[in-house]
Amino acid sequence: MGALANNIKSAMTESSWIRRMFEAGIEMKKEFGADNVYDFSLGNPDAPPPKSVKSALCRIAENSAEPFAFGYMPNAGYPESRSAVAASLSHEQKIEVPSSHVVLTVGAAGALNVLFRAILEKNDEIICPAPYFVEYKFYVINHGGILKPVPAKDFTFELDVAAIEKALTPNTRAVMINSPNNPTGQIYSRAELQELTAVMQRHMEKTGRILYLISDEPYRALNFENVEVPPLFGLYPYTVIVGSYSKTLSLAGERIGYLAVSPEMPEAMELINGVTMTNRILGFVNAPAIAQKLLVDMVDEHVDVNIYRERRDAMAKVLNDAGIKFTMPKGALYFFPKSPTTDETIFIDALKKERILVVPGKGFGYSGYFRMAFCVPMASIKNSADGFKRAVKAVKP
Ligand SMILES: Cc1ncc(COP(=O)(O)O)c(C=O)c1O
Structure with a gap:
């Protein structure tokens, strides 16, 4: 007996790439420790909110007894x-x-x-x-x-x-x-x-x-x-x-x-x-x-954009040093580099062996590429560098 409508069942299968990576990340972090897994699969913005959020929340709290x-x-x-x-x-x-x-x-x-x-x-x-x-x-x-x-x-x-x-x-x-x-x-x-x-x-x-x-x-x-x-x-x-x-x-x-x-x-x-x-x-x-x-x-404030800019630049260096081709992102929180293999899932499997998690381009309607979120700690970016180089070597004919 099916608990779900068919179109939701197929939606769950279709959108499974990011979820699969997320679940693989949890398992790997349990096995190898969080610091030894380089998880670029999720775009969860981690820059702290502007400091003024505290005073704004206090102002709201002061008026919280009003009907x-x-x-x-x-x-x-x-x-x-x-x-x-x-x-x-x-x-x-x-x-x-x-x-x-x-x-x-x-x-x-x-x-x-x-x-x-x-x-x-x-x-x-x-x-x-x-x-x-x-x-x-x-x-x-x-x-x-x-x-x-x-x-x-x-x-x-x-x-x-x-x-x-x-x-x-x-x-x-x-x-x-x-x-x-x-x-x-x-x-x-x-x-x-x-x-x-x-x-x-x-x-x-x-x-x-x-x-x-x-x-x-x-x-x-x-x-x-x-x-x-x-x-x-x-x-x-x-x-x-x-x-x-x-x-x-x-x-x-x-x-x-x-x-x-x-x-x-x-x-x-x-x-x-x-x-x-x-x-x-x-x-x-x-x-x-x-x-x-x-x-x-x-409304007119924003997080410290430098935090993300520095990580973007560090990630670009890691990819360049590994010989991976990409167009530099001008904004947002992601790289969408070209896979060194035509079928990007082959390269993604090689990255996984290095405990590096990214999402295949086909999950975004565009094969031959992969997506990486750079809203992750700087140490993860820098420490992933050797793994990227080894994964590229592993898939080179
Ligand atoms: C392109 C794009 N549109 C919309 C959203 C949804 O954002 P919100 O958290 O404001 O619902 C996201 C979230 O990642 C996004 O990347």
Whole structure:
């Protein structure tokens, strides 16, 4: 007798790569000790939250005896928290974003789910560049849609706009991008985004149906070379930005993020009202109260990005010294190097023998590569160097 729906059973099998690595890591750490296992499989941001989190929490605690201090609230969030996010976005997007255009959500994951619930008809397609964040597929399926990955340009992982244009159909409801990107670390340039939005505008005029640009930006502040992460609101009126404080403030467990709709979208309030409703009926009801209150004080802060930059640079040295090819990540927390073997699982097995854990590119819809998270202690990065060299030698013909 089956306890589960078939589509969840197959989702569990499909998404098993990261879980398998995670479980292998637990076993190996038991056997060899945590310091002797180099686990690059999980992107759990480990930089400490900014110091101001303590004073912000104290302020919240001081007011905790008030009636409704943590009670039900408007489904879109506390007005002062929405205003704080809107002010920050206005600065970042170089256009006035009213607080009415912001809905606070249970992380970026919650934002994507409430958005898909609000905009998708059955079998609508969401196009995204591959490789992509594994969970996208499940979020889209949750709401009756189909994720249609389109390979990015090989090795550099720039947008292949011509391929995206070919993939557009009357059923395409959105193009979803993620910059800085998980898993490639790349940041799309203004020129690429202008080319993309011009194609989308033409398609929308042809079909007469709204084609959204969804920009998932949880890594926006983790930008190591200060390259521009171009604002999109002024570029395309049907843009929805999804943001999160999981990585930028190291608050991943507090589950706080937002969704913001371009002030230039004529139907913006209709979409906001829809999303406010789906936030409620998906059972989130509203984003967590304490985390929302934190944002009022902390919305423009971020973790010390140098911590991650130093680790990125150390990881690049380890990979270069082992002769592994990669495009340097400009942001986010990951490398997506090319495997020295065509089938990356062969190299991944060789790495495992060296107690190094990474995730195969096929888990992200892009074979021949592998993903490594560099939000791990510096010692793990440096001490993995000889293991990488030996694993490359072991798979060389
Ligand atoms: C690309 C991408 N989008 C969304 C999320 C979800 O983030 P949150 O913790 O805000 O739900 C993640 C988390 O790793 C991510 O990498």
